[in-house]
Amino acid sequence: MKYDMLMIRYGELTLKGKNRGRFERTVLKHVESVLSSFPAAQTQTEYGRLYIMLNGEDAAKVSAELKKIFGLHSISPVLVCPSELDQIIETSTSFIRQLAPAEGTTFKVTARRVWKRFPHSSHEMNHLVGAPVLQEFPQLKISMKQPEIELRIEIREHGTYIYSEVIHGVGGFPRGSNGKAMLLLSGGIDSPVAGYSGMRRGLEVECVHFFSYPFTSPKAKEKVLELAKVLSGYTGSVKVHLVPFTDVQTSFTTVGQDNLIITLMRRSMLRIATKLAERQGALALLTGDSLGQVASQTLQSMNVIGRATDLPILRPLITMDKNEIVDIAQKIGTYDLSILPYEDCCTLFVPKSPTTNPNLHVVERVEASIPNLEAMLEEAVKQTETVVLRPDSVIEVDREETIDENWF
């Protein structure tokens, strides 16, 4: 169907009191950046609602993009006609005709007269429109409860909106409206989901990824960048800080406390991420921890590890089951990338029996025994390379083009 307009409802941000305006402006800015690839479309705001005049752009394509925008509750493609009875009937009939309902489809009309000077009441309109529609489409069956087609008619002074579909948006808060956090992004399944969950609550997320070249392949780095690229699809762009972690990591393998390696590593990662957070103006760290999943995610470990930073650590997945996390990963499009089999620094040098109950004093003593640990952390931050990814970024890490497109 050729729709005229998209009608968009905001989510829970409408509950905000005096900050509401700021939230709405943020989401509008995001919508406008997405609409830049649909040049004919124009936005129009109204209290509690946003309209997009399509001016010929494809409603399905535009709404597919809008469905990724946080803060939008639902989207309805709409036909617009002048607020005159015969025009409303005609447009409604043409609307149903284009839906080509099958025999026995259930149906009802729900009219709403917002413009009170329109001569027919909402109730009258249900009949005035329903009768001619039923006459033309005898295959329709009236049903008041859960009809398959609910023809909604909203009569306003400047025009009447006719629609039936309500497409659910992702909801949440507008991008970046709740401050910034640093996401510790590995190549696994969990951390991208944690990133998405944070973004959905309005966090601006910057990613921190630790790599241990030459023990890990460029492929592992490429995989993480691809993951970040998927996340950037939800906000337009995402920053990734790539931290060289080889020296720090190998220094832990020499202290003779193999079962503590993971604890030591995680603490150093948090310290580096905290330094980057300070530099980037972020107020929290965001991780994919899920309680009890691995040795470093027992309560005892999280206690010892978490003490390495003063920043709050946000753990959106903390009570989730693995299969819940996998479901989200599949839904947001990170799962297939996450299961690619490349070693990253989290899976390197993993001891046979990492401790699930580390002792803070022992850990602190070991750290103190490593010469230059603090200097190594500083150096890692200094050597950190930052890239900005957008949904259309091309990722090729440290390698020449292998594919000659002429071959295909």
Add this chain to the structure above:
Amino acid sequence: MLYWDHAASTPPYDEVIQTMADVMRKHYGNPSSIHRMGEDAAKLIKRAREVCAASLHVTPSEIILTSGATEGNNLAIKGTALQYASRGKHIVTTRIEHPSVYESCLELEKYGYEVTFLPVDANGRVNPDEFASAVRKDTILVSVMHVNNETGAVQPLVEIGEAVKKANPLAVFHIDGVQGFGKLPVQLKEWKADLYTLSAHKIRGPKGTGVLYKREGITLHPLLSGGKQEAGVRAGTENIPGFVAMAKAMRMAGEQTETFMTEVGALRDELMAWIQKTPCLELNSSPKGAPHIVNVSFPGMKSEVLLHSLEEHGMLVSTKSACSSKIAEPSRVLLAMGRSEASASSAIRISMGLTHSREDLRRLLAALESAVKRLEPLRQEGLN
């Protein structure tokens, strides 16, 4: 020499040969290796799979790369039979299938499966109603070809798919698409196809490569054990240069389908018109068939004699399908269409492609004319 045996194999595109050589020279790594060379090889497979998927309007994960249609058909049929044996052991196919389908079904009969071979009409088409009544609750597989390789007959796949899925939505619907891709529109969704076989060397790609489309949600029991290539369905190191070259051939053939239909179809129409006005020849192909195959009988003369007589004039044609042409038996397909033994053992197949011109066809007609004139007095009444 003029080659009129495109249904058997086709001259590869120059670009395909070039691609094959380039990839073979540069990317000899094993895609399962985790070093750079391996990763590069794996990337090429991934891209090739995407291109193949795009040609069929399906997703890359629905593409299984194979060694060709024999493997594709065997995997489709036996893989389904083994996987879904607990649901039932009944298979429905037709009497005119390619040997790789037909023989696979006969083999399954030995293992306790029951196969219904449906008849065809005089034009080589199966009535969709036949499927509606043959498909039962315990039918696990229906296998039918898009275009017949001997006569060019086209099956009404939309109607068949509908009949099959209506009779038993769980029955896996396999289409052997070998002679159809690039020659006629391919609409897997409209056909309700679950499995679809292709071979690259029939569409000017390299031999030893093919595609089996497997709809998301269908599981096949692997026939080859070993590595986890092709999502575990088909073990064996991938033929990288072959698959890249195949992807190219699929793209090119797919893009040329419409041109193929008009241009090659025009040659076919002319050839058919000529055969129909030549008294001692019998046309076995329907004008509604595929644009590239014309099957003609010269009753009273063994197929091979006419074939060699045309060869003398520099025209290469074939008898039956290439896969069974060395067996001196009447054509199973023509017999199934109700032709006499005399017609079925005197048939030749002329198959064409976009490499043929009007002028080529004129030369073929001249050769046919003089061969027929010369052989006509030697015809034997009632020869089988």
